[in-house]
Amino acid sequence: MSREASIIAALRGLADTPAARGLADDAAVIEIGGEALVLTHDAMVEGVHWLPGQDLADVAWKLVAANLSDLAAKGAEPIGVLLGFMLGAEDERFVTGLGEVLHEYLVPLLGGDTVAGGPPRTFGLTAVGRATHRPVPDRRGARAGDTLWLTGPVGAAMLGFEALRDGTAADSAAFRRPRPLLSEGRALAPLVSAMMDVSDGLLLDARRLADASGVTLAIDTAAVPISAPGDRRAEALRWGDDYQLLFTLPVHWKPPIPAHQIGEARPFAGSSLLINGTAPAPDDSLGYQH
Structure with a gap:
C-alpha cells in the first residue's frame, strides 16, 4: 500500500x-x-x-x-x-x-x-x-453487467507537460489549462450508475471506481482514445491530468454526449481491474500516486 x-x-x-x-x-x-x-x-x-x-x-x-x-x-x-x-x-x-x-x-x-x-x-x-440531480452520482454504484465509458482521449496532458518542460513549440494547453467537463457531467448525472473524473491516470482511477463499487472493471485498451503516439499508449493510460469523465451505464443504455465505450463491469473475481483480460502486476502503480 x-x-x-x-x-x-x-x-x-x-x-x-x-x-x-x-x-x-x-x-x-x-x-x-x-x-x-x-x-x-x-x-x-x-x-x-x-x-x-x-x-x-x-x-x-x-x-x-x-x-x-x-x-x-x-x-x-x-x-x-x-x-x-x-x-x-x-x-x-x-x-x-x-x-x-x-x-x-x-x-x-x-x-x-x-x-x-x-x-x-x-x-x-x-x-x-x-x-443538479438526485441521487448525486457516486463511485460506488457500478454493477456487474454495466458498460464502462470515457468522455474523451487521454495523453494530451502528458504531451503538454513534455512540451512545456522541454521548451518546444508543441501545444501545452492541455497540461497548463485543462477544461472541466461541467455540462457533460450534468447531462450524464441522471443516467450513470457510477462516475468520477480521471486525474491520476485512467487505469488507476478505474481501479478506484471498481474498488468503491466492489466489481471488476475489464478494460480493452485498444478502445481507449488517446492523444499520444501509438507506441506511448501504455504511458497515456497511466499519466493523468486529462480530466475526462469515467462512468458506467446499465447495459444497452447510451450516453447523451459523445463518449467511448472502453470496457465493462463484471462480478468481482480476485482483481478489481483487468487490462485486456489480465490482472495488472502487483508492482504496477497504474498511475500517479504521491
Missing part, C-alpha cells in the same frame, strides 16, 4: 458521516433543506503539480479547473470557491489567471486565507457546488 493510500485509510476512521461517502468519492455531499451541496478540495505543490518557473496564471487556472472537474463528476453546478494562497513571487500573475478561469466558468470567489511559507509553494482551493 502506498503512503497516500495508507493515510487515506487511516482518515476513513474519522470520516464517519454519510456526507463523506467513506472518502471513496470525488467530493462530499451534504443534504440541506431539500438541496444537496457538493464540496471538494484540491491542493497543488510547486515541483509536483507545476514546473518551477511556470506562469502562475496557468497554475491558478489549473487549480480551479481540477476542483471544478470534481464537481463535474457529481453533475454539480458551481456555487463558488475558497482559496488558500501562499504569498511569493509573481502573485499578480496568479490573480490574473484566477480571474480568467473564474470568469470563464462564471464562478465567484467567496473567500479563503493567505499565508507565507515555502519554498516550495503550495496552493489549495475548496469548490462548492449544487447537485
